[in-house]
Amino acid sequence: MYNQEKCKFSKTHEWAFVEGDTAVCGISDHAQHEISDIVFVELPKVGAKVEAGKSCAVIESVKSAADFYAPLSGEVIQVNENLNGNPALINQAPHGDGWIFKIKISNAKEEENLLSFDAYKATL
Amino acid sequence: MEQNLQKTSLYEACVKAGGKMVDFHGWLLPVQFESIIAEHNAVRSSAGMFDVSHMGQIIFKGPDAYKFLQYVATNNFKVETGRGAYSHIVNENGGVIDDIIAFCINEQEFFVVVNSATCQKDYAWFKEKAKNFKVEVSNVSAKYSMLALQGPKVLDILGELDKDIKNLKRFYIKKATMFGGEVLITRTGYTGEDGVEIMGSADTINKLFAWGLTHNIKPCGLGARDLLRLESGYLLSGNDMDETKTPYEASCGWVVKLNKEDFIGKAALAKQKETGVxxxxxxxxxxxxxxxxxxxxxxxxxxxxxxxxxxxxxxxxxxxxxxxxxxxxxxxxxxxxxxxxxxxxxxxxxxxxxxxxx
CATH class of the missing domain: 2.40.30.110 (Aminomethyltransferase beta-barrel domains)
Structure with missing residues (x-):
């Protein structure tokens, strides 16, 4: 759904799928694999302002909690409510039904700080 | 970093089986293989196995072996070949040094299984306290690799290797031969399911692990182990209790037998029993x-x-x-x-x- 080759990645394993002035955000396949068995996601609220590089959600596995750092700054306009009932969607489809939230981008220039899929892959 | 960490004899086998290795109190052990939840479910419904070779084994041997065990442990042990029991080891104030399972090999020899992180401390404690007893305390941990095999189907599966395994009573120990090597089998575990823990040479336990992989025994990591033990209400020594807590505070008062002969910490525990916690x-x-x-x-x-x-x-x-x-x-x-x-x-x-x- 959010083809990873068209996504931009942060070094902290989040992706942003940019369309116009909005971006859908999630975590990479590598990250979901590392975290394993995702059992709870603490989502931001719609309307919340998120800042690139700052923690704005928490992804929990059986063993530990991992911060989700916003890949881009903006205002949350939609969250993936399905994760409340089925957080494992992130494991099953990190670039599909496991998306986390959608933002209205506040600073388009920040996209330059993110990595292409190939550049991200090279960091792993 | 890794070179400072100890590896169990099953390290290579765990890596090969997909184990995600982490530092656990100085040991490189698998936190999980496929998934903690899948491993948890395997143990609750079928069969799983855990590398617990990092755990310690200490032997009390000599004419006073039983007397010494009774003195250092809070529980009341019996002199009956093969019989074991869970106990706490406490200091003079009743603070928990460790929890152990000790087994009677014979009236002059007891085999004590202790936690890995506390093994050196336990051993030093026992050595010091043994001075006035005719008992030899030896740390034989390096000799043993150990595999915990747990789950409702484990004994049926292991019946192929030892047809009498089901006759071993809960909390008993026995010697047996597996893959040509001598092993010690105890009907114990840390998951809330039936099962055994098997100790033997590195070679024998590696053969057992490999055999388990081909006989529907799922390799499981520390993550599943921690989850299973917490669901079952088992304390993790050093984590849920330490020398600042007594067995009463740890909700484990049943391991303190105030009506047996004198033991370390008895006076302090008797007083706490009266005043409450x-x-x-x-x-x-x-x-x-x-x-x-x-x-x-x-x-x-x-x-x-x-x-x-x-x-x-x-x-x-x-x-x-x-x-x-x-x-x-x-x-x-x-x-x-x-x-x-x-x-x-x-x-x-x-x-x-x-x-x-x-």
Whole structure:
């Protein structure tokens, strides 16, 4: 759904799928694999302002909690409510039904700080 | 970093089986293979195996072996070949040094299984206390690799290697031969399921692990082990209790036998039994979404009343927690647990979360 080759990645394993002035955000396949068995996601609220590089959600596995750092700054306009009932969607489809939230981008220039899929892959 | 960490003899086999290796108190051990939840489910419904070679084995040998065990342990052991029991080892103040399982090999020899992180400390403690006894204390941990095989189908599966395995009673030990090597089998575990723990040479235990992989015994890691033991209400020594806690505070008063002969810590424990304890290890379940973790504080009516020593996510019971809270806090009481600055509602429950099937 959010083809990873068209996504931009942060070094902290989040992706942003940019369309116009909005971006859908999630975590990479590598990250979901590392975290394993995702059992709870603490989502931001719609309307919340998120800042690139700052923690704005928490992804929990059986063993530990991992911060989700916003890949881009903006205002949350939609969250993936399905994760409340089925957080494992992130494991099953990190670039599909496991998306986390959608933002209205506040600073388009920040996209330059993110990595292409190939550049991200090279960091792993 | 890795070169400073110890590896068990099953290290290579665990890596090959897909184990994700982590530092656990100086040992490189698998935290998980396929998935903690899948491994948890395998042990509850079928069969799983855990590399527990890091655990320690200490032998008490000599004419006073039994007398010495009775002196250093809070529980009341029996001189009966093969019979074992769980116990705490406490200091003079009744503070818990470790928990152990000791088995009677014969009236002059007891085989003691201790935790890995506390093994050196236990050994030094035993050596010091043994001075006035005719007993030789030896740490034989390096000699043994150890595999815990747990789950309702484990004994049926292992019947192929030892047809008498089901006759071994709960908490007993026996010698047997597997793959041509001598092993010690104990009907014990840390999961709340039936099963055995098998100790033997590196070669024999590696053969057993490889055999298990081809006989529907799922390799499991520390993550599943921690989840299974917490569901079953088992304490993790060094984590849920240490020398600042007594067995009574750890909700484990049944291991203290005040009516047996003198033992280290008896006077202090007898006094505490009379006066009672203000805080006890208690179980909680979150009633709102979230997962609490070790170290989180417990509140009631905005007043801090305790803290968690263990907490995780159970696929069956959801967010389960255990920690120290007032002993007069009634079951069903509503409390709040602070998770990353946010207070989440929880209620006190009667431990264990999972009633074992043994």
């Amino acid at each position: 203000s805080q006890v290890w208690s179980g909680f379940i979150l009633t709102q979404p979230g997962i609490a973790r070790e170290g989180c504080k417990i509140y009631q009516n905005d007043k801090e009343i305790g803290y968690l020593t263990s907490a995780t996510f159970s696929p069956v019971y959801k967010a389960i927690c255990a920690g120290y809270a007032p002993s007069n806090l009634a079951e069903g009481s509503e409390v709040e647990i602070e998770v990353r600055g946010r207070k989440i509602k929880a209620k006190k429950i009667k431990m264990p979360f999972y009633q074992d099937k043994i």
